[in-house]
Amino acid sequence: MSELPVSYSDVLEALPRVRSVLKPTPLYSYPGLCELTGCEYFVKHENHQPVGAFKIRGGVNLVATLSEVERRAGILGCSTGNHGQSLAWSARHFGVSCTIVVPEANNPDKGAAIRRLGATLIEHGRDFDAARDYVETELVSSGMRYVHSANEPKLIAGVGSMACEIFDDLPNPDVILVPIGLGSGACGASLVAKAVRPETQIIGVQAEGAPAVANSWRSGRLETTAEIHTWAEGMATRRPAEMTLQIMQALMDDVILVSDDELRRAARLLLQHTHNLAEGAGAATLAAALRERSRFVEKKVVGVLSGGNLDLNELPRILAAESH
Numbered sequence: 001m002s003e004l005p006v007s008y009s010d011v012l013e014a015l016p017r018v019r020s021v022l023k024p025t026p027l028y029s030y031p032g033l034c035e036l037t038g039c040e041y042f043v044k045h046e047n048h049q050p051v052g053a054f055k056i057r058g059g060v061n062l063v064a065t066l067s068e069v070e071r072r073a074g075i076l077g078c079s080t081g082n083h084g085q086s087l088a089w090s091a092r093h094f095g096v097s098c099t100i101v102v103p104e105a106n107n108p109d110k111g112a113a114i115r116r117l118g119a120t121l122i123e124h125g126r127d128f129d130a131a132r133d134y135v136e137t138e139l140v141s142s143g144m145r146y147v148h149s150a151n152e153p154k155l156i157a158g159v160g161s162m163a164c165e166i167f168d169d170l171p172n173p174d175v176i177l178v179p180i181g182l183g184s185g186a187c188g189a190s191l192v193a194k195a196v197r198p199e200t201q202i203i204g205v206q207a208e209g210a211p212a213v214a215n216s217w218r219s220g221r222l223e224t225t226a227e228i229h230t231w232a233e234g235m236a237t238r239r240p241a242e243m244t245l246q247i248m249q250a251l252m253d254d255v256i257l258v259s260d261d262e263l264r265r266a267a268r269l270l271l272q273h274t275h276n277l278a279e280g281a282g283a284a285t286l287a288a289a290l291r292e293r294s295r296f297v298e299k300k301v302v303g304v305l306s307g308g309n310l311d312l313n314e315l316p317r318i319l320a321a322e323s324h
Contacts, residue, residue, distance in 0.1 A: 004250060005243050006153045008195035011160030011188065014061040018161040021060050021093065025049060025162075027169040027302070032273035037289045039296040042173070044166055047276055047308030051085035051113070053234075054162055054185055054306045059086030061158025062147060063094045071096050076144035078102075078132040080181075080233040081110025082307050083149040088117035099144060103131045107233055107311040127228055129238045150182035150241030160188030166302055167196050174299035177285035179306050180204040180213050180255070181235050183244035189304075190251035201253040205284040207235045207260065214255040216240045217248055230260055231314055232280020234307060258287040264314075264321040266290065270305065271318070279310040 026045045033041045046054035063075065074097030077087045084100035091098035098119040102111055103126060114121050125131035132149075140146045147155070162185070166176060176193065178186040186204040193200045206214045209229030216223045224239045258266075263280050266287035270278045278286075285303030289296055310318075 004247055006156045006187065006191060006247060008191050010153060010157035011164065011191055014154070014157040015161050015164055017061050017064045018057050018158055022049065022057065024165045024168070027166060028274070030273045033269065033286065036269065037296065037301065038293050039289065039298060040300045041289060042170060042300070042302045043270075043274060044162065044302055044304045045276065046162065046304060046306050047278065047282055051082070051089050052307055052309045053082035053085065054159060054304065055082045055086035056089055057161050058152070058155030058158035058184060059090035060093070062152060062154035063087070063090040063096060065154055066096065066145065070145040074098060074144045075147050076135065076139055076142070077147045077149065078128070078135040079149060080128050080236060081107050081114070081309060082234060084114045084119070085110065085117065085309070087147055088114045088119035092118050099139075101131050101135050101139070103127050107309065109311060110309055113309070127238065128236060148241070150184050151243040153243075156184050156187045156191075156244065156247070159184045160192050162304070163189040163192035167192065170300065170302065172197065172300065173200050173302045175201045175203060175296060176302045176304070177203050177205055177288050178304045179235060179281040179284040180206045181237055181281060182241040183213055183248050185304060185306060186252055187244050187247040190247065194251050202251070203288070204248065204252055204255040205288040206255060206257055207232050207263065207280070207284070208257045209260060210236050210238070211257055212238055213240045213245065213248075214257055216245055217252065217255055220249065230280065232260070232263055232284065233311070234279055234281030235284065256288040256292060258284055258291055261321065262287040262291060264318045267310070267318045268321045276305065277308045277310050278305055279307045282307045
């Protein structure tokens, strides 16, 4: 593990920084979900974070460790929403200026939330990867500290605090399911699990319509897709990130792909049984547990509800989804 760009020691170093700012999120089991999945199913409620998503952990750790020169220059990020909210919230907390670029036609509620946190919001490009290209070719030269949404050791280490909390509350999970956009969450969970309880499997979940990371993890090389076909913007990426892919290939145990219909059904079931609103990526872990039900029977399975920042235009389709 020493050759990896992030270590379990880095997570432990980040932990007090994160905990000084953010309270642990709940880990709850719901009888209805246990019955549906056939296992002891636990939900890690990252939707209860101040920005409604897990990424704030990484933002806090990274912004807390900026140099004085970087603080004066401000930070720059590209996001479909949750990474951007994480940076905007953390920048406001630590008194740093922040600029976030999001794709055009992005989830409007996430954009509004970024603006309310005091960041400058720029809309550019047809999807996340196009927006990222714009940032990296046109804006990085501005002098602001560019915070990549995955290739950042401090982000990954901060996000790893989520898995530390899981093991604090449930010392012996058999499986932890983590949604993958570019993989910071899966990396953080893998780093912690391999150090604390190696027999715990870390399984990533991606949308069938955006499988670039899953394809790359399986093949062992960077693979891209020309298009994205999923409503779950938190997983809507066409290109993997080098750092997170390296860690996932070394430590992650498996990856599961789920359909958009399965994501809608899982979001409806989470609303019905837990009374929590999940965005597409947040519903992915329950969708995977339902899809692979026979694989997880009678096991202790944690599903990370990574975020609750749903585009409410999607809610009617979620409510219309089949519940069985």
